Amino acid sequence: MTTPSTASSRSHAAGRPADCDVVIAGAGPAGLMLAGELRTGGASVIVLERLTEVDPILKAGTLNRPNIEAFYRRGLLPALRKAQQETEWTVSYLSTRRPDGTSALPRFSGHFAAIMLSDEMLDESDPDLAGLCPPDLVALVHQKQVEAILADRAARLGAEVRRGVEVTGFEQDDEGVTVATDQGPIRCGWLVGCDGGRSTVRKLARFDFPGTEPEITGYHGIADMVGVEDLGVGWHATDTGVYLNDPPRGRITTVAFDGAPADRDTPATAEDLQAAIRHVTGADATVTGIRSLTRFTDNTRQATTYRQGRVLLAGDAAHVHPPFGGQGLNLSVGDAMNLGWKLAATVRGTAPDGLLDTYTAERHPLGAWVLDWTRAQIAVMRPDPHARALREVVADLARTADGATYLAKKISGVWQRYDLSGDHPLVGTSTPDYALADGSRLADHMHDGRALLLDPSGALHELAAPYRDRMRTITAAPLTDDAPAALFVRPDGYVAWAGEPDPGSLDKELQTWLGVPLAHPSQTPEAVTANPSLGQNPPSGKAKP
Structure with missing residues (x-):
């Protein structure tokens, strides 16, 4: 090809x-x-x-x-x-x-x-936000x-x-x-x-x-400015767009709904930022120096x-x-x-x-x-009357505990999960960072990029042994009652399997995500890592394009 x-x-x-x-x-x-x-x-x-x-x-x-x-x-x-x-x-x-x-x-x-x-509006009882x-x-x-x-x-x-x-x-x-x-x-x-x-x-x-x-042109800059002393601090909506003013750092962002710039490849200038500030805020601003400036659209x-x-x-x-x-x-x-x-x-x-x-x-x-x-x-930032009416509705919702919590969870990404096979509610989610009985936390064992098997009972030791080159087994028990009896975590930190320590159900998931086990499970991960052939291209046919 x-x-x-x-x-x-x-x-x-x-x-x-x-x-x-x-x-x-x-x-x-x-x-x-x-x-x-x-x-x-x-x-x-x-x-x-x-x-x-x-x-x-x-x-x-x-x-x-x-x-x-x-x-x-x-x-x-x-x-x-x-x-x-x-x-x-x-x-x-x-x-x-x-x-x-x-x-x-x-x-x-x-x-x-x-x-x-x-953050004061967040529902601290929400399970996705509970605990630190x-x-x-x-x-x-x-x-x-x-x-x-x-x-x-x-x-x-x-x-x-x-x-x-x-x-x-x-x-x-x-x-x-x-x-x-x-x-x-x-x-x-x-x-x-x-x-x-x-x-x-x-x-x-x-x-x-x-x-x-795109339908907007935005500017985000750190600049020296005069004539902006009366602008409100934080985000504000105007008749021509929205802006962010952050005086302690000289930071300003403008968003105007007048289409994309004619030449998107030309670097933004102080004159561009000054014109945008005047257009969006109405202030008679003068930009006297630029420390950082970027232009963006909603392409x-x-x-x-x-x-x-x-x-x-x-x-x-x-x-x-x-x-x-x-x-x-x-x-x-x-x-x-x-x-x-x-x-x-x-x-x-x-x-x-x-x-x-x-x-x-x-x-x-x-x-x-x-x-x-x-x-x-x-859509919510547009300056037309219909969008501004919608904006008031969204702002009202954001001032409630349910609304603020919903938006915060979406923005923070705590809701993200992958659609993986398995009945346990943890499957497909980012693994909880359990505190373990040996004084460590689960994340402490993931620095080398290998998968993890949490197996406090030791019942899965024999099944896990052939994957020692790509999976670490943890036998320390979690210090919480809501942890599953056993847990298989992919190298990226997402749960691929959880439940009772059943070798039959786990074996399929290990092969699905980690592939064929070692023919000689006594080989140590250190020996495998030291093998220079692992850093080379596999023989033709092993990696199909």
């Missing part, structure tokens, strides 16, 4: 030794998270980033619950907490969130369609900080990041992919496009990318599939939408967590048939939900 491309070369097709198992185009959150996950799973990785330096533009500033849990399970929660504590605007923001001026972290912070939600665990200590971390943490992890694990290298084309065949770049070709087993909303990989591979056209699209042969998409390359709530960052990290262990298992040759196809099956519905969630916010 070949894919149309530009600047590709057949002289580097099948038969050339691979330079690495996986090439990732793009060193944003999706690409860097994926690089770390692949290295954890034993695959060799080269990340190609066309930018020579990290993009300094201020982007998303929050992480949702599933992604904080992902960082936690990989031992990165201390780094997130440190980043949050060291960020001046975050400390300032937190201090302004409490009437007494303290910087206590609110249980929840967010907005729907520029309608702020109050380590991930609750983190919420406000810049995307730039997230990228720095993920880049450091990827480098420590041995991923190679090449900056200033642009993908210009590729050819795929039954054995791999030859990636053409402006600095020469690279031969690999798989290519993953994590190269943003205007993804070169997606366009070259001709993925279908349907969606809805909303999603690839119909995330895989074509040996080429896959993740993050904004697979789905684009307006940035409200930082859902793009969170969706991107989730894509990488889901894909990483599956692609690594495919590279190793241990993946069961169809495992890689579950990536699209599981992540596409969540991406579709995010697109509709942001479309709904655009």
